[in-house]
Every structure is written in structure tokens, then in C-alpha cells.
Amino acid sequence: MNMKIAVFSTCSYDQEFLEKFNTGHKVVFYEQSLSLLSVVLTKDFDAVCLFVNDRADYEVLEKLKDNGVKLILLRCAGFNNIDLEAAEELGIKILRVPAYSPEAVAEHTMAMMLTLNRKTNKAYNRIRDGNFSLESLMGFNLNGCKVALIGTGNIGKALYKILKGFGCKVVAFDPYPDENLISEGLVYANLKDTLCDAEIISLHCPLSDQSFHMINEQTLKFFKKGAMLINTSRGGLINTSDIIKALKSGQLGYLGLDVYEQESALFFHDLSNEVIQDDQITRLMSFPNVLITSHQGFFTREAMQQIAEITFANADAFATGAAMPNEIKP
Structure with missing residues (x-):
């Protein structure tokens, strides 16, 4: 099953690598970060793809659920910007990229x-x-x-x-x-x-x-x-x-x-x-x-490729009901 995924905080390099390694999902890119103001853009999406400065607190997560979002794909390792307890309560799964270069x-x-x-x-x-x-x-x-x-x-x-x-x-x-x-x-x-x-x-x-x-x-x-x-x-x-x-x-x-x-x-x-x-x-x-420096430590070709590949592997696992080793729970 292919999903409709909204990608937030998109820069040109994000789009380049995510398009290159997409496994068949419909992906829409937004330059805006996810917030209470921009969450309206997620209506009728199955999943959102977030980075380190996107906000997913309880209010945002409620809106995501109302808009039909069932999955958060983090294209990073850290998850301190996500309310894990609220996500579990609302039935939204969270998958991350635990390690990339x-x-x-x-x-x-x-x-x-x-x-x-x-x-x-x-x-x-x-x-x-x-x-x-x-x-x-x-x-x-x-x-x-x-x-x-x-x-x-x-x-x-x-x-x-x-x-x-x-x-x-x-x-x-x-x-x-x-x-x-x-x-x-x-x-x-x-x-x-x-x-x-x-x-x-x-x-x-x-x-x-x-x-x-x-x-x-x-x-x-x-x-x-x-x-x-x-x-x-x-x-x-x-x-x-x-x-x-x-x-x-x-x-x-x-x-x-x-x-x-x-x-x-x-x-x-x-x-x-x-x-x-x-x-x-x-x-x-x-x-x-x-x-x-502006959070560029991760920024190599090898890391960007791994982020894209693991992100779509996570999406595929959720879509097909396969095991999800990169899931985050409270």
C-alpha cells in the first residue's frame, strides 16, 4: 500500500534525496515547519515526515489525527520535539532514523x-x-x-x-x-x-x-x-x-x-x-x-542517502504491516 506523505521543513537537498529514494509513495513537500498554524496542510495525508525543529505537541497531534494522519516519520534520530505519550494516546505511530552515518x-x-x-x-x-x-x-x-x-x-x-x-x-x-x-x-x-x-x-x-x-x-x-x-x-x-x-x-x-x-x-x-x-x-x-555552524554536522551525501532510505523503509513497514524496529514508544 502506497501512502500520501507530507514532508515538512523541506530544503532543496531534502527533496532531492527523498525523491531519488522514494519507494512509490505520493510525497508532497512543504518548506514550512510543522506547527499549529501549518498543520492544516496535512488534511487527507496518511503520514507526515518531520525534522528536528518541527513541532508535534499535544495540540498539533490532535489536529493530525483529525486530519487522518496515522504515522509520523522522523528523518532524524532525536525525538524531543514529539509528545510521545500524546501520540500513543491518539494512536499515531512514530518511526525514526536511529542512526545515519x-x-x-x-x-x-x-x-x-x-x-x-x-x-x-x-x-x-x-x-x-x-x-x-x-x-x-x-x-x-x-x-x-x-x-x-x-x-x-x-x-x-x-x-x-x-x-x-x-x-x-x-x-x-x-x-x-x-x-x-x-x-x-x-x-x-x-x-x-x-x-x-x-x-x-x-x-x-x-x-x-x-x-x-x-x-x-x-x-x-x-x-x-x-x-x-x-x-x-x-x-x-x-x-x-x-x-x-x-x-x-x-x-x-x-x-x-x-x-x-x-x-x-x-x-x-x-x-x-x-x-x-x-x-x-x-x-x-x-x-x-x-x-x-547551523546544524550541519549530519550533512554529508552518505548521511542524506541513509536518511532517505531508512525513512521510506519505515514507511513501507507501516504500510505493509511488517515489523517496525525503528518505532518509538513512551
């Missing part, structure tokens, strides 16, 4: 570390202006430095392998330690001991009630003064106000963000001709030791 995010994380450390972005701009000075471009050796890895799922595991190649001393925090990684030499510790004395802290855990604002005024006190923090996971892991204070005081020496707590109004859009209304991100952008 974790190496893509891990490699982007490493690129952010290297850029902040060796200041290649500043060097590039200097050279273009004819300035060949090395003043203020000094970095530090990654070989031998302590890196705190917060979360050792698929992405954390991929980053660990990269960091080992650089000769870093990696210590990890995860409520569920990976025995295979322990056998490879990874050391696990509690959160405080993992953060202490680390030159670099990298976040790779899902956003939940337990992990919300896990980097805050209190945990920042465990950081080595001048340490680097990288977040390519979820924006809500960080208390932005506390991070700004830590940057101003020098407690935090470098910050790399591929995600941001209020990113839904900013990321994936061209705002170059507009006044950005978010005071916190404009403050962050003013720091010389902050690097921000």
Missing part, C-alpha cells in the same frame, strides 16, 4: 575542535587581507591532551576512534558504559571526574529531562579554566546564559556549537538581510573564541 557528525565535531584550536578560520581571513602574521594564532597539541566525551552512543563511539588516532587521552561519562569501548581502552568516570582537567569537552547525548541544561553554572565549575566545549548533539544540553557568563569570565576558553537551544527560528534559513532578534546568539557570535 555517525561518522559524519563525529568528523564535523573534530573539524570544529581543530578550527577553534588552530584558528584556521582566522588565518584564512587574515591571509585574504594580506596579513601573514602569526600573532594570536597559537594553538595546542591534541596529542596527549584529555578529552571528555559525554555520551558514547554511535556518534560518541565514532569520535572516540578519531580521537584515539590523534593520540588524545579520552575519558567518558555515560549512564550505560559500552563494554566494547572499555575493552579498547576507554575509561569511564562520573560526570565531575570526566570534566575535571579536560582540555576539551564534547557532548554526544540525547536531550531528556535528565540531560536538559546539564552544562550549567554548577557543572562549568568542574571545567579546567580555558577549556573547550563542543556541542553537536542538542541545544538544550547547554544553559546558554551560563555559557555566556563563562566565556566572559574566561572560565570557558573556546565554544563550538552546531546546535542551539532556540535554533528553530534561525537554523536552515537565510537571514543575511534581516536583523536577528535573538540576543543570546548575537552575543555568542560576538566572541572571537566561539564557532557556530
Whole structure:
């Protein structure tokens, strides 16, 4: 059975890959994100396909059900933007893409570390202006430095392998330690001991009630003064106000963000001709030791292909009544 699927938050690359790997479903693309205002577009659709900044709270889910939607296809791994209990109550199934090229995010994380450390972005701009000075471009050796890895799922595991190649001393925090990684030499510790004395802290855990604002005024006190923090996971892991204070005081020496707590109004859009209304991100952008990218860690050809293939495999499984290993339940 082929379904009628409404795809929200569509960019040109989404449409390119979803069209290429469609298994026969009727797909309609919308640039808008799903919200209480745009949910009217879902009338008479069997399913909706959502990304990280689409909203599916109780009100939206009720409207989806009224419009005949029976399935939410997430073309991402995270699901903190979905009210799982409400979906189950309303009888709407949720299927996700649990893993897609974790190496893509891990490699982007490493690129952010290297850029902040060796200041290649500043060097590039200097050279273009004819300035060949090395003043203020000094970095530090990654070989031998302590890196705190917060979360050792698929992405954390991929980053660990990269960091080992650089000769870093990696210590990890995860409520569920990976025995295979322990056998490879990874050391696990509690959160405080993992953060202490680390030159670099990298976040790779899902956003939940337990992990919300896990980097805050209190945990920042465990950081080595001048340490680097990288977040390519979820924006809500960080208390932005506390991070700004830590940057101003020098407690935090470098910050790399591929995600941001209020990113839904900013990321994936061209705002170059507009006044950005978010005071916190404009403050962050003013720091010389902050690097921000627009949730592009996943963005490789390989990852986009896997996302499209798994999304349609999920749709096929639902349509045919087959097993659905990627279903999310409360």
C-alpha cells in the first residue's frame, strides 16, 4: 500500500534525496515547519515526515489525527520535539532514523575542535587581507591532551576512534558504559571526574529531562579554566546564559556549537538581510573564541542517502504491516 506523505521543513537537498529514494509513495513537500498554524496542510495525508525543529505537541497531534494522519516519520534520530505519550494516546505511530552515518557528525565535531584550536578560520581571513602574521594564532597539541566525551552512543563511539588516532587521552561519562569501548581502552568516570582537567569537552547525548541544561553554572565549575566545549548533539544540553557568563569570565576558553537551544527560528534559513532578534546568539557570535555552524554536522551525501532510505523503509513497514524496529514508544 502506497501512502500520501507530507514532508515538512523541506530544503532543496531534502527533496532531492527523498525523491531519488522514494519507494512509490505520493510525497508532497512543504518548506514550512510543522506547527499549529501549518498543520492544516496535512488534511487527507496518511503520514507526515518531520525534522528536528518541527513541532508535534499535544495540540498539533490532535489536529493530525483529525486530519487522518496515522504515522509520523522522523528523518532524524532525536525525538524531543514529539509528545510521545500524546501520540500513543491518539494512536499515531512514530518511526525514526536511529542512526545515519555517525561518522559524519563525529568528523564535523573534530573539524570544529581543530578550527577553534588552530584558528584556521582566522588565518584564512587574515591571509585574504594580506596579513601573514602569526600573532594570536597559537594553538595546542591534541596529542596527549584529555578529552571528555559525554555520551558514547554511535556518534560518541565514532569520535572516540578519531580521537584515539590523534593520540588524545579520552575519558567518558555515560549512564550505560559500552563494554566494547572499555575493552579498547576507554575509561569511564562520573560526570565531575570526566570534566575535571579536560582540555576539551564534547557532548554526544540525547536531550531528556535528565540531560536538559546539564552544562550549567554548577557543572562549568568542574571545567579546567580555558577549556573547550563542543556541542553537536542538542541545544538544550547547554544553559546558554551560563555559557555566556563563562566565556566572559574566561572560565570557558573556546565554544563550538552546531546546535542551539532556540535554533528553530534561525537554523536552515537565510537571514543575511534581516536583523536577528535573538540576543543570546548575537552575543555568542560576538566572541572571537566561539564557532557556530547551523546544524550541519549530519550533512554529508552518505548521511542524506541513509536518511532517505531508512525513512521510506519505515514507511513501507507501516504500510505493509511488517515489523517496525525503528518505532518509538513512551
